Amino acid sequence: MRPEYRAKVWGCPCSSPMRRGTAAWRAERLRVTVRATECPLPPSLEVVLRHLAEGRVSPDLQALALLRIGGFVAEPADELFVVTELGRVYLDARRGPRFPVGVEVLSVDRAARLARVVVGAWDSSWPVLVLVDHLTGPTGLTVEELPGVWLDAEANVDATDADDLVLTKVRLAQPFQVADPEETVALRAVDVALVGGEQA
Template sequence: MAQVRVTRLARELPLVPDATLLLRTLAAGHEGAEAPSELVAQLKIRGLVQILDLRPAITELGHTYLAATDDVRTDTNVCVIDVDRRARTVQVEVPAWRDGELATVLLDQVVGDSGLDAVMLSGRWLVAEANLSALDHDRLVLTGFRSAAPLPAGGVAVDGGEAR
């Protein structure tokens, strides 16, 4: 959930340029970078920076923020394979990322984004924004779930609206 929160922050409410520049400086390995304390405090509250040896250092979420600002994010079709209402998770397949592999997302995120009820999700195709260049499941971040266009007769949706 933290990755989704930070990705949305980067895409919808980006930091001021000085804060982003500080994150990039820290990501480049300059842990001792001088920075205004109010700027560091702002990044620390968001979980993007931590203090190590009395100096600011970028966190994993800080790296996620930078990736969200730099990565290409694409609308893509996802198929809901399984809904676990007890665990509050959804297993989705993202064919444009890795056909046949499943990714886990939070049920509340899918329901909140799409406006669909949890009982309506299994087997349903949705569209989500994704970083399709993610190297693994931990870096794949899906946001903005919404209903997909109806499937063509006899086909399964893939990116670009074509059938396969």
């Protein structure tokens, strides 16, 4: 966001990472998921986070401070640290499986900077909203080029809600290649030779 606009939107609920469905909320979930899958927290911090998620109390004040700075935990009025929504997103991403998926971009809302996509491996009939910058950045495509494009990504396809689906490792889909018939015949001949000929 441009510096001159920050003062205007400061405190606005529509730009809050704490408000479900906002662009800031989606960006934070993406940040934490990428952290969990590509650059996890040090084991000492992750152990403390898991203990808090289990309802246990940790005396490691340094770890708690670092987790709070990262947005993984919060300290309510009673001074007992609790795991935040982002902390749970992190732990879910560490535990849950992520699978390769095909993504079709249906349309783009340029004003909201959101793209409507379909993730077939999750639900081919239910569009998912994704930040436009999350698609244009890794692919090099412009906003105008996105509609109709197929992408490859990884996703938590066990998500129960479209807003909880987080795409990572987004890239342009590889074009489908049909095997050369002559090459297929040659490979078949090799297979037959290896097993000692055709079986009757």
